[in-house]
Amino acid sequence: MTDVALIEQLKALVEPGKVLTDADSLNAYGKDWTKHFAPAPLAIVFPKTIEQVQAIVRWANEQKVALVPSGGRTGLSAAAVAANGEVVVAFDYMNQVLSFNEFDRTAVCQPGVVTKQLQLFAEEKGLYYPVDFASAGSSQIGGNIGTNAGGIKVIRYGMTRNWVAGLKVVTGKGDLLELNKDLIKNATGYDLRQLFIGAEGTLGFVVEATMRLDRAPQNLTAMVLGAADFDSIMPVLHAFQNKLDLTAFEFFSDKALAKIMGRGDVPAPFETECPFYALLEFEATTEEVAEAALATFEQCVEQGWVLDGVMSQSEQQLQNLWKLREYISETISHWTPYKNDISVTVANVPAFLHDIDAIVGEHYPDFEIVWFGHIGDGNLHLNILKPENLSKDEFFAKCATVNKWVFEIVQKYNGSISAEHGVGMTKRDYLTYSRSEAEIAYMKAIKAAFDPNGIMNPGKIFAL
Amino acid sequence: MTDVALIEQLKALVEPGKVLTDADSLNAYGKDWTKHFAPAPLAIVFPKTIEQVQAIVRWANEQKVALVPSGGRTGLSAAAVAANGEVVVAFDYMNQVLSFNEFDRTAVCQPGVVTKQLQLFAEEKGLYYPVDFASAGSSQIGGNIGTNAGGIKVIRYGMTRNWVAGLKVVTGKGDLLELNKDLIKNATGYDLRQLFIGAEGTLGFVVEATMRLDRAPQNLTAMVLGAADFDSIMPVLHAFQNKLDLTAFEFFSDKALAKIMGRGDVPAPFETECPFYALLEFEATTEEVAEAALATFEQCVEQGWVLDGVMSQSEQQLQNLWKLREYISETISHWTPYKNDISVTVANVPAFLHDIDAIVGEHYPDFEIVWFGHIGDGNLHLNILKPENLSKDEFFAKCATVNKWVFEIVQKYNGSISAEHGVGMTKRDYLTYSRSEAEIAYMKAIKAAFDPNGIMNPGKIFAL
Numbered sequence: 001m002t003d004v005a006l007i008e009q010l011k012a013l014v015e016p017g018k019v020l021t022d023a024d025s026l027n028a029y030g031k032d033w034t035k036h037f038a039p040a041p042l043a044i045v046f047p048k049t050i051e052q053v054q055a056i057v058r059w060a061n062e063q064k065v066a067l068v069p070s071g072g073r074t075g076l077s078a079a080a081v082a083a084n085g086e087v088v089v090a091f092d093y094m095n096q097v098l099s100f101n102e103f104d105r106t107a108v109c110q111p112g113v114v115t116k117q118l119q120l121f122a123e124e125k126g127l128y129y130p131v132d133f134a135s136a137g138s139s140q141i142g143g144n145i146g147t148n149a150g151g152i153k154v155i156r157y158g159m160t161r162n163w164v165a166g167l168k169v170v171t172g173k174g175d176l177l178e179l180n181k182d183l184i185k186n187a188t189g190y191d192l193r194q195l196f197i198g199a200e201g202t203l204g205f206v207v208e209a210t211m212r213l214d215r216a217p218q219n220l221t222a223m224v225l226g227a228a229d230f231d232s233i234m235p236v237l238h239a240f241q242n243k244l245d246l247t248a249f250e251f252f253s254d255k256a257l258a259k260i261m262g263r264g265d266v267p268a269p270f271e272t273e274c275p276f277y278a279l280l281e282f283e284a285t286t287e288e289v290a291e292a293a294l295a296t297f298e299q300c301v302e303q304g305w306v307l308d309g310v311m312s313q314s315e316q317q318l319q320n321l322w323k324l325r326e327y328i329s330e331t332i333s334h335w336t337p338y339k340n341d342i343s344v345t346v347a348n349v350p351a352f353l354h355d356i357d358a359i360v361g362e363h364y365p366d367f368e369i370v371w372f373g374h375i376g377d378g379n380l381h382l383n384i385l386k387p388e389n390l391s392k393d394e395f396f397a398k399c400a401t402v403n404k405w406v407f408e409i410v411q412k413y414n415g416s417i418s419a420e421h422g423v424g425m426t427k428r429d430y431l432t433y434s435r436s437e438a439e440i441a442y443m444k445a446i447k448a449a450f451d452p453n454g455i456m457n458p459g460k461i462f463a464l
Numbered sequence: 465m466t467d468v469a470l471i472e473q474l475k476a477l478v479e480p481g482k483v484l485t486d487a488d489s490l491n492a493y494g495k496d497w498t499k500h501f502a503p504a505p506l507a508i509v510f511p512k513t514i515e516q517v518q519a520i521v522r523w524a525n526e527q528k529v530a531l532v533p534s535g536g537r538t539g540l541s542a543a544a545v546a547a548n549g550e551v552v553v554a555f556d557y558m559n560q561v562l563s564f565n566e567f568d569r570t571a572v573c574q575p576g577v578v579t580k581q582l583q584l585f586a587e588e589k590g591l592y593y594p595v596d597f598a599s600a601g602s603s604q605i606g607g608n609i610g611t612n613a614g615g616i617k618v619i620r621y622g623m624t625r626n627w628v629a630g631l632k633v634v635t636g637k638g639d640l641l642e643l644n645k646d647l648i649k650n651a652t653g654y655d656l657r658q659l660f661i662g663a664e665g666t667l668g669f670v671v672e673a674t675m676r677l678d679r680a681p682q683n684l685t686a687m688v689l690g691a692a693d694f695d696s697i698m699p700v701l702h703a704f705q706n707k708l709d710l711t712a713f714e715f716f717s718d719k720a721l722a723k724i725m726g727r728g729d730v731p732a733p734f735e736t737e738c739p740f741y742a743l744l745e746f747e748a749t750t751e752e753v754a755e756a757a758l759a760t761f762e763q764c765v766e767q768g769w770v771l772d773g774v775m776s777q778s779e780q781q782l783q784n785l786w787k788l789r790e791y792i793s794e795t796i797s798h799w800t801p802y803k804n805d806i807s808v809t810v811a812n813v814p815a816f817l818h819d820i821d822a823i824v825g826e827h828y829p830d831f832e833i834v835w836f837g838h839i840g841d842g843n844l845h846l847n848i849l850k851p852e853n854l855s856k857d858e859f860f861a862k863c864a865t866v867n868k869w870v871f872e873i874v875q876k877y878n879g880s881i882s883a884e885h886g887v888g889m890t891k892r893d894y895l896t897y898s899r900s901e902a903e904i905a906y907m908k909a910i911k912a913a914f915d916p917n918g919i920m921n922p923g924k925i926f927a928l
Contacts, residue, residue: 101809102702103698104809104810147651148651148655150649159649161655162622175902176902177906178900179903181809181879181880181898182809183808183809183842183879183880185623185807185841185842186807186882186898187611187614187880187882187884187886187887188880188887188895188898189663189664189887189895189904189907190659190662190667190907191612191659191661191662192903192906192907194655194658194659195654195658195659197655198655199654203654215706237567238566238567241569245679286750286752288750343649343650345568345646346567346568346648374649377649379648379649415645416647416650416651417652418651419647419649419650419651420649420651421651423652423653427652431653434652435653436641438639438641439641439643442635442639442641442656442913442914443653445913449909450906
């Protein structure tokens with residue numbers, strides 16, 4: 001069938017005007033925040049109902065057309081890229097919070113609900129949606145579920161997985177499944193809901209999600225501590241975790257701080273210069289909690305782990321301290337960084353970081369490494385800035401070598417080649433560094449059970 | 465091959481003396497706490513290493529011998545029953561906590577570690593393993609994972625699923641998989657770990673589990689409140705959840721309390737007689753928290769929801785209040801109860817309970833219904849006591865009709881036919897009341913991928 005005929009068929013499945021094929025739309029909806037693949041979708045379709053999604057999937061099976069899910073397209077693994085004539089299924093018109101259950105503290109969301117929209121909805125109800133990250137203003141719940149999004153509060157609240165009470169999905173075969181029905185306890189066989197979380201749209205589409213909400217945190221208070229060296233950050237984490245329920249424990253290096261200071265719009269935390277900084281946060285529900293935090297800080301200074309520190313005394317100070325961490329990614333984007341998002345167990349973090357510093361420093365002494373990340377979760381964001389004298393092509397050619405070293409070190413420490421960004425297309429060729437061949441074979445068997453014709457986001461996680 | 469020859473082959477796979485075929489062993493290891501099926505295993509085998517488990521699974525595939533996993537055999541769904549000449553694989557000799565990681569707060573457990581053993585191990589480290597239930601003294605971690613065990617602290621800590629950082633499993637095909645490698649963040653495709661949690665041993669054996677531990681709770685304090693009627697318990701739950709982080713919210717009826725009082729060894733909570741009681745627990749970390757609890761109690765009294773109440777002032781009082789709830793199951797076992805373990809969303813609990821009361825009361829007015837359970841999780845334990853004038857056979861024949869009504873009402877409220885006890889053999893014929901035919905077909909496809917010869921605990925979850 002010709003492309004024109006396919007598009008005519010597709011138009012018959014949705015409301016008038018809900019299939020786009022103009023160049024701007026193809027370009028915009030055919031890619032995420034990665035830039036390695038040129039978008040080339042056949043069309044963009046905007047379903048408004050679950051029935052329309054089912055009709056699209058059934059049609060795609062008949063015509064053997066590949067489908068790519070599109071949420072906020074803020075992904076960093078090219079999982080939402082359509083580079084091979086796929087039909088992009090965009091959930092922009094399925095973007096409502098459909099209902100709220102006050103006793104279960106749940107909200108039923110269409111997949112196109114924006115993360116921030118759910119956060120604000122929860123706030124209106126006096127509650128809290130705790131999954132939060134830089135792209136919360138444009139990422140969508142469907143996409144968050146597809147990548148099991150993490151972010152800056154995982155140490156306390158866990159990943160998106162923890163907040164999904166129930167899912168409605170349309171599988172690659174076109175079946176509508178109601179998974180877990182929003183129950184807390186449900187011991188009736190395999191929890192298929194869990195398979196769709198983090199599946200990057202390769203098994204089917206999330207068409208409705210019941211998300212749990214939590215009580216709102218009280219009097220969030222942050223500390224920024226300057227550490228004597230990286231290894232000192234670990235006992236500091238340990239000391240604070242033994243005293244407080246932390247809501248965050250982030251870190252960044254002096255090089256990251258220098259870039260933030262260079263902006264001129266964020267106040268320095270304190271004057272003492274340190275090689276590494278920790279940002280931790282907790283609920284100062286009572287005076288005693290704040291006192292326990294200060295006592296732990298003093299203990300860390302006495303041990304020589306911490307050289308200086310500051311604790312927020314107001315909402316404004318809290319926000320300013322968070323800017324030191326949250327502005328890093330945007331600020332360093334000016335230097336065309338090589339980026340990698342990796343994880344190991346918390347105990348393995350120092351050795352892992354030293355190994356990578358050593359091998360990169362040995363081979364490329366002119367490379368500036370900027371470390372930051374969610375150290376309380378073992379999740380490090382490695383960033384290497386392009387030296388001015390190197391062209392982009394030269395730099396990324398050298399980074400391809402770095403990539404291999406990084407993944408070999410990930411494998412050595414039994415870590416993950418993708419902590420929270422997913423596999424998509426950017427990491428699929430490296431999957432064996434984290435998952436065994438046997439595991440991958442079982443994953444492919446599961447994929448075949450839900451999507452026998454291979455129409456659901458083909459080429460993502462696994463090669464075509 | 466003859467049974468004798470099979471047993472000889474099996475003996476060659478493990479250490480001397482680690483295959484038992486005497487009648488006492490077959491009888492003891494061939495069943496769990498259910499009594500509907502007569503145990504009839506071929507033999508009991510006790511592997512001591514992962515390699516031995518793999519050898520047993522490979523041999524079972526070659527000889528087409530069915531395998532049944534055996535943990536503490538405290539299950540209530542006959543998932544660990546061997547009634548058809550299976551080989552029982554018992555993990556009694558793989559019962560060590562192998563290592564502890566203080567920075568990740570994890571303990572690597574062999575599958576035969578008893579729940580209580582892990583709880584005590586955590587305590588020694590100044591930490592806490594929060595999954596707790598009546599059979600913690602004999603249930604094993606492998607079995608807890610197989611049923612995704614819940615218990616009395618789920619409202620705060622979730623099910624066993626939340627505490628599994630990593631799993632080593634031997635699949636039905638004999639592959640050893642290392643799932644998730646104890647990472648907090650790992651976005652590398654389908655999380656196969658989740659499939660094995662709650663799979664009741666139908667996909668493979670859990671041969672090692674890394675369990676997360678939490679900080680120890682501080683100054684646990686319980687309240688028992690007498691409610692004016694069942695519907696009043698819901699706003700009470702709501703009021704307390706808005707003020708406190710509850711570690712438990714349980715309920716029981718006046719009939720349950722009467723049975724406990726009849727024992728003579730548990731003090732009454734207070735004199736006022738109420739139709740229903742709530743037991744809630746929280747960490748009274750500061751004076752303010754206890755004051756907030758008392759203020760909320762007073763507010764509930766003013767609203768007419770609560771008629772009387774008591775708050776524990778000591779560890780002894782805390783334990784005495786918990787006995788009111790924890791002794792129920794054992795106490796009523798004297799009356800040969802029909803039992804059912806079901807769940808709905810929290811908001812649906814009152815209507816669900818009224819519907820069941822109404823239909824049972826209408827048809828069997830002489831049946832005494834004893835309700836208790838984990839109401840904060842929507843999980844109700846329905847118990848009907850056998851009237852003295854009915855024989856066991858007559859009673860259970862009538863209860864078969866009750867069963868059908870209960871599951872129809874579960875379906876009406878979109879609930880679960882098994883909240884935490886699993887499907888096993890006792891509920892497999894009712895699975896369609898909670899899971900659609902399409903879902904069950906996908907489950908069977910997954911089963912076929914991991915266990916193509918159907919040797920892993922056949923007849924559990926699904927009919928043979």
